[in-house]
Amino acid sequence: MAHIPCPSESSAERAASEQVVIVTPAWAGQRLDQILAQQFSAHSRSRLTRWIRDGHVRVDGAPARPSDRLREGQLIALCMPDPAPVVPLRPEPLALTVVHEDEALLILDKPPGLVVHPGAGNPSGTLQNALLHHLPALAHLPRAGLVHRLDKDTSGLMVVAKTLSSHTRLVSALQAREIRREYDAVVIGTPVAGGAVDAPLGRHPRDRLRITVREGGRASVTHYRIAERYAHHTRLALRLETGRTHQIRVHMAHLGYPVLGDPLYAGRLRLPAGIDPELAETLRRFRRQALHAARLGLVHPSEGREMHWEVPPPADMQALIETLRRGPVS
DSSP states (O other): OEEEOOOSTTGGGSOSOEEEEEOOTTTTTSBHHHHHHHHOTTSOHHHHHHHHHTTOEEETTEEOOTTOBOOTTOEEEEOOOOSGGGSOOOOOOOOOOEEEEOSSEEEEEEOTTOOSSOBTTBSSSSHHHHHHHHOGGGGGSGGGGBOSOOOTTOEEEEEEESSHHHHHHHHHHHHTTOSEEEEEEEEESOOSSOEEEEOOEEEOSSOTTOEEEOTTOBOOEEEEEEEEEOSSEEEEEEEESSOOTTHHHHHHHHHTOOBTTOTTTSOSOOOOTTOOHHHHHHHHHOOSOOEEEEEEEEEOTTTOOEEEEEOOOOHHHHHHHHHHHTSOOO
């Protein structure tokens, strides 16, 4: 593999050198994206595909497509984009609850109310801003090393990669459903037993803030079991097989057991007739979805050993559960 200067006409978007690969007899007939995935294993297949489509890869000097099958002797030139602008955010000294940290990864317990990624209305004060302050080198990783996300008002465990190779391996493990993510939720209603929801999810056709079960949506599977029963509510333990936006919240609402406090999918608060005044007041004050990422398991990206973490729900959700426990059981 040779290194030659990248074209200088777009220096802000180009790395310092171009990497050139000659197609060997073993690679002849393979797709361009397959060859790059083998040669540049530190990068995910999706990232390499995006670079191809963005024009950062040329074959014999010409633009190419990810699906192009190459011949022996052809020249592949990859000019990696400069990673510096990937996370153009300001580091901010926001509090982080670190559950585990080593040279490859970081495990966090995210509080409710903290936005993960910046966006419209949230240019700062996000988890990414806090991560850049905790470890400035994360600025050179996609999304400051975040491997997955949690909704703003969902609490619990998140994994952050600290190196590019760790990020690539963890994202691949997530896509292969090899990272185990389990949640605790309090739902409205009293399901008879546990089970699984296998229902495709996509954007709502009229309300772009909402996700809905719809034909042609992305395959989505949520497993759930009953952890604790109350008079009018149930505490569930849930395991994600896939990780779509709002997946648990939409799947539970689809079943008829929406997550308590969910502002998008649970509808207006309806207090059961005759409930204890203390519980009624607790339910009125609980203004977010009662959803917590409680357990996380994965294979360490560099050491290869299985690791598991568990954290209790935050104080507001624990108080809710304790109040529900003091009431009658269904």
